Structure formats: structure tokens, C-alpha cells
């Protein structure tokens with residue numbers, strides 16, 4: 038006790054000193070920002086008053102740019118100060134959460150306090166707090182007491198850890214601290230996990246596990262693949278890795294706009310949107326493949342979302358139709374289809390471009406054969422076809438320009454000989470020349486510009502061609518039906534999701550789009566939902582980027598997959614150095630929920646539970662739907678009275694969710710979650726399983742677990758996803774016979 042008191046005094050003093058440093062810095066920055074704000078406003082006003090707001094005049098534009106540049110620097114400076122203020126405010130609330138006493142070989146012992154950001158006293162150069170991302174902090178996450186080592190830019194540092202201490206500091210007050218010998222002790226983790234969850238994902242910086250830390254700090258690999266069971270922390274790790282890379286990449290200028298996160302849907306993007314700001318970093322762009330479609334294709338055609346596709350598959354009762362739809366998706370998003378697209382592009386280059394001889398001013402400018410030979414030149418093979426055609430267009434245009442003088446002379450002579458018009462001869466000749474060039478331009482454009490959508494449609498419309506392109510490939514048994522269905526769908530106003538993906542893949546390959554070259558790190562979450570074509574699209578778009586890909590093969594919705602899919606994606610992304618890491622421990626669910634949910638997983642992946650206990654899941658049967666709905670309402674109310682804040686009633690499909698919503702909406706305050714209608718999952722929600730992916734709730738009520746609703750193999754995955762959304766409480770409801778997966 039006396040020892041504890043002594044230590045408490047030391048810690049209280051250290052905290053006071055640290056807070057004083059922070060307060061001092063905060064005060065300075067607050068003074069600074071007031072001045073900077075005034076200067077910035079004045080500079081902006083000055084710029085507005087003294088420069089033209091738009092101009093065609095080159096000199097004026099230069100002047101505008103010259104004025105803009107210092108203004109931009111001033112703005113950046115202001116933003117950096119605001120960022121530092123936010124950092125100090127955060128630190129003031131809780132400056133650090135851990136300490137390790139470390140003696141580097143041959144040096145004296147040092148106490149390393151670890152927090153969200155570095156803190157140094159500018160006068161003494163004393164480092165009061167180390168950012169959790171600096172190399173030395175890794176020893177806190179990775180080691181127990183004793184001999185340790187960590188990688189620093191100057192090589193491996195060895196030494197000994199003699200103390201590991203963790204703190205709870207809130208509102209600048211030290212609530213408690215304790216010492217431990219193990220990595221990050223379970224109690225802190227338990228505490229973090231036993232509370233209620235919120236509608237936004239939290240940071241895990243205080244309790245990152247050793248295996249998670251290894252993934253977060255990996256800088257050796259260009260492609261990091263994480264296969265992790267539900268709730269193992271994949272999304273958390275991916276986001277903390279982003280924060281780490283931004284910090285680590287400070288010198289390489291890896292900023293938030295160099296990173297992109299591919300997310301399954303808008304709701305998920307909202308759910309994770311707090312993590313990076315909480316870690317003191319700017320948010321990164323979160324994009325869905327539907328967003329990418331719009332970026333690449335603009336608004337040439339509307340597309341059906343993946344969510345709509347999933348709803349269609351899940352809610353189709355006709356087994357044959359469902360299987361055909363699944364086979365069609367599987368094929369059109371497969372590696373085989375990518376090969377067909379490649380062959381189609383080659384075929385297009387050789388056979389489908391409608392070259393014609395170009396004549397001008399009575400002479401042949403270029404022949405069809407020459408144009409054809411030009412496009413097929415070996416040395417141009419690596420140049421995307423659209424670029425090659427553009428080059429041809431430019432070449433012909435330049436040649437026409439050269440010949441134009443001669444043509445104008447001829448026209449002037451012609452005009453002179455026909456004087457029965459009121460115009461000036463030269464101007465009239467120019468007008469005639471312009472007029473006759475319109476059909477010529479159209480002819481040239483016809484074979485040098487690509488109309489992508491009709492081209493994509495042609496691939497399916499000409500079945501003979503399709504089969505020729507597919508020769509030697511493993512085409513699905515029902516390919517004929519798939520082609521028929523596709524042709525039918527392509528006649529509709531909206532493009533189906535899988536055709537939209539095929540279409541952007543084709544377009545990217547033919548255009549070699551150069552946007553997004555600034556993206557250096559791509560993070561793909563829920564990777565199991567994607568197919569080869571998705572990764573091909575990413576490869577084409579983010580050519581030089583490194584990748585972090587996290588997923589769980591047991592959480593697919595419309596397909597069955599296994600860990601071989603990771604090999605496939607590796608073969609597509611073709612990164613030099615890659616690693617695949619497994620995370621088998623689930624942190625989200627209580628031990629009871631986790632054990633219950635494991636029954637839906639029959640792959641080789643062994644699921645471990647974190648040792649946090651709760652109630653056993655319960656299965657509720659009622660005679661009729663109306664009684665069942667009332668029971669759900671009563672149970673939700675009970676959940677609320679037990680203190681659970683976020684409660685989700687999860688249905689198999691949107692159709693079922695809507696039906697239940699209509700039935701109970703007047704009895705409880707409940708929100709129906711649909712694709713774009715909701716920004717938040719606060720309170721009580723009804724949601725289809727595919728929209729609940731990646732999210733979590735204190736209490737989950739899975740609705741309609743009868744033998745008709747959950748009977749196919751895919752349904753098992755759906756049950757796994759639904760049940761593993763629950764942290765503390767799980768109940769399942771049905772009428773009639775129970776699903777065979779629950780017996």
C-alpha cells in the first residue's frame with residue numbers, strides 16, 4: 038500500500054507536469070490562431086479586392102496565381118495550427134494511457150509514456166508523451182516484462198522492459214493505474230468491450246493486441262491480406278494501420294488524400310467515419326464500387342447497386358432463377374470474364390474499328406490499310422487503344438491542317454469564279470472549308486472515338502463472337518441462358534451491378550485512365566464480397582498503390598468461397614511482396630454468443646473467443662406472426678430497460694425488414710435502415726443482414742429463423758453474419774419449423 042501511495046504521488050506529479058506543458062502549448066497556439074485567423078481574413082479580402090476574379094488575360098492569370106500561392110500557404114498554416122489545437126485539447130483530456138520502463142542495452146532506464154500524439158517540452162526537449170505509432174511504442178503492444186527489441190529507422194534496438202503500466206485518465210484526472218507483466222492486459226480489453234457500443238466505431242489504441250500491432254505496423258509488404266473471423270478487429274486494425282501509415286509516411290508525404298478505403302456501402306462508411314479523427318488524423322476518402330463507376334463513367338447510365346442485387350438474390354424464391362442469377366454474377370465478375378474482355382479488346386483492335394480512306398482536297402490523306410497497320414504496330418501494344426486512336430486522330434488533323442492552305446486557295450478560286458453572292462471571297466471560302474470539314478470530322482471521329490456502352494453490349498449480342506472469345510476457358514454450364522439474360526438486361530435503362538463492373542473494367546483497359554495516380558495506399562474492407570474483376574479494376578485504377586485487404590471468407594452473402602480466393606486476388610494485384618495474416622480471436626461477441634455462432638461455420642478456420650461472458654443466446658418460437666411481432670416488441674423494450682442502447686432487429690431481406698417495420702412501427706420507436714436513407718444506426722433499428730455487415734449492436738434480435746427462410750448453404754453464412762453482430766445479447770425468433778442450422 039505504501040508502495041502504491043509512493044507511485045501514485047510520482048504519477049500524479051508526472052501528470053501535473055505533463056498537463057502544464059500541454060496547457061502552455063495550447064495557450065500559445067490559441068493566441069497564434071487568433072492572429073492567424075485575422076491575417077488570413079485580411080489577406081483573402083485583399084486578394085478579393087485587388088485581383089480580377091476571372092480573366093482570359095495571361096498576365097492577369099499569372100498575377101492571380103502569384104497572389105494565390107502565399108494565400109494557400111497561409112491557409113495551410115492556419116489549418117495546421119487548428120489541427121495542433123485539436124491535438125492538445127485531446128491530450129489535455131487524456132495525455133497518455135500507458136508507460137513502459139525501458140533500458141536500452143548500455144543506456145540508462147527511461148520511462149516511456151504512450152499516448153495519442155507526441156508531446157515535447159520545447160525548452161527542455163523532454164519528451165513527455167510518445168505517439169503510439171513511434172517505433173519504441175511497439176514494445177508496449179508486443180512484449181511482456183523482460184528482454185525486448187523493436188525496429189527503428191537505424192536498425193533493431195534491444196533492451197529490457199522492467200515496468201508496464203496502464204492508466205485511465207479522463208478530464209485531466211488520473212482515475213487509476215495498474216501494473217501488469219503481460220502484453221495488453223485482458224482487464225483493459227474486457228472493460229473496453231463490456232460497455233455499450235455506439236453508432237460510430239471506436240478506436241482501440243489502448244488495447245491493440247500483439248498480432249494486430251504486427252499488421253498495423255507492417256511496412257515491408259506491398260499487399261497485406263488479413264483473414265479474420267467476425268469481430269476479430271479487421272476494420273479497426275485497417276483504420277489504425279491507415280493512421281500508422283500516415284504518421285510513418287510523414288517524410289514520404291503520405292497524406293489522407295493519398296489513401297482510399299473501399300467500403301461495402303454508404304452506411305458502413307458513416308459507421309467508421311469517427312475513427313481517424315479520434316486518432317487525430319484527417320479522414321480518408323471512402324468509396325464504394327458504385328462511386329467508382331460514377332467517377333469513371335460519369336452519368337452515362339444509371340446502375341443498380343450491389344445492395345439491390347443482393348436483395349434480388351435473397352428475396353427470389355424461384356430456385357432456378359436464383360441459381361442462374363448467381364451463376365451469371367459469378368461468371369461476369371470472374372477471371373475468365375476478364376480474359377474474355379482482354380480478348381475482346383484485341384478483337385476490337387483488329388476487326389471492329391471501321392477505318393476508311395481519308396480524302397481531302399482531291400488527294401488521299403491516308404489509307405484504311407495504313408491506319409490499320411499503324412494501330413497494330415508492335416511498339417504501341419502497351420499504349421491503351423483509346424490513346425492510340427487519339428494519336429491517329431491528331432495525326433490526321435495535323436495533316437489536314439497542312440493541306441488546308443491549298444484547299445482554301447482552291448475554294449477562293451471557286452468563289453471568285455462564282456461571284457453571285459454577297460460575301461467577302463476569303464471569308465466565304467473559309468466558311469465553305471469549315472462546312473465541308475464537318476462530315477470529314479465525323480468520319481474521322483467514327484473510327485477514332487469509342488462509344489463504350491454500345492461496344493459492351495455488342496460483346497453479348499454477337500454470341501458467335503462471344504463463344505470464340507471464350508474458347509479454351511471454363512465457361513459456366515448455363516452460359517447460353519446467361520447470355521440471353523444479359524442481352525435482355527442490357528436493353529433496360531439501368532445497368533445491372535455485375536455488368537456495371539464488367540463495363541468499367543472494359544473501359545479502364547481501353548482508356549488507361551490516369552486519374553487516381555496520387556493514391557498510394559488502398560484499403561479494402563469486407564474483401565470476401567469482391568470478385569476477381571473488382572481487384573482487376575482496383576489494379577487498373579490505382580496502379581502503383583500498396584494494398585491492405587481485410588475480409589472473412591465465412592461472411593459472404595451470395596457465394597461460397599474459401600481462403601484460396603486470397604491467392605486469386607494476389608495473382609491479380611501482382612504485388613512483389615505480400616503476406617496473409619490470420620486473426621481467429623473474436624473480440625466483439627461474448628463467449629456465449631461466439632460459441633453459439635461458431636455452429637454456422639464449417640470451414641477449417643478455428644474461432645477463438647475472448648474471455649468475456651454474458652447471457653446465453655435464446656431462441657423464441659411463437660404460433661403466429663402477429664404474436665411473434667408482439668414478442669419482439671416486448672423484448673426490445675426489455676432490452677432497453679436492461680440498459681442496452683443500440684438494438685438491431687435483423688431480417689433476412691429488405692422485403693422482410695419492411696414488412697416487420699410496418700407491423701411494429703406504431704408500437705416502438707424504430708428506424709428502418711435502407712441503403713441511402715440512413716446516416717446512423719442509433720437506437721432501435723430494423724435492418725436486412727447484408728446492410729448490417731461490419732456493424733455491431735449491444736443486442737441483436739434475428740427475425741424469422743424458420744426452415745423456409747434459412748435452408749440453403751448460403752443462408753448459413755447469413756446467420757453467422759447476423760448473430761455475430763451482437764456484443765452482449767442475442768435472441769432469435771421464428772414461427773413454424775426452426776431452420777435446420779439451429780437444431
Ligand SMILES: Nc1ncnc2c1ncn2[C@@H]1O[C@H](COP(=O)(O)OP(=O)(O)OP(=O)(O)O)[C@@H](O)[C@H]1O
Nearest residue numbers: 241244245246267268269270271272273624625731
Ligand atoms: N484490440 C482491441 N481492443 C479493444 N477492442 C477491440 C480490439 N480489437 C477489436 N476490438 C473491438 O471488437 C469489435 C469488432 O471489431 P471490428 O469491427 O474491427 O472487427 P471485424 O473483424 O472487422 O468484424 P466483422 O468482420 O464482423 O465486421 C469492435 O467493437 C472493436 O472495437
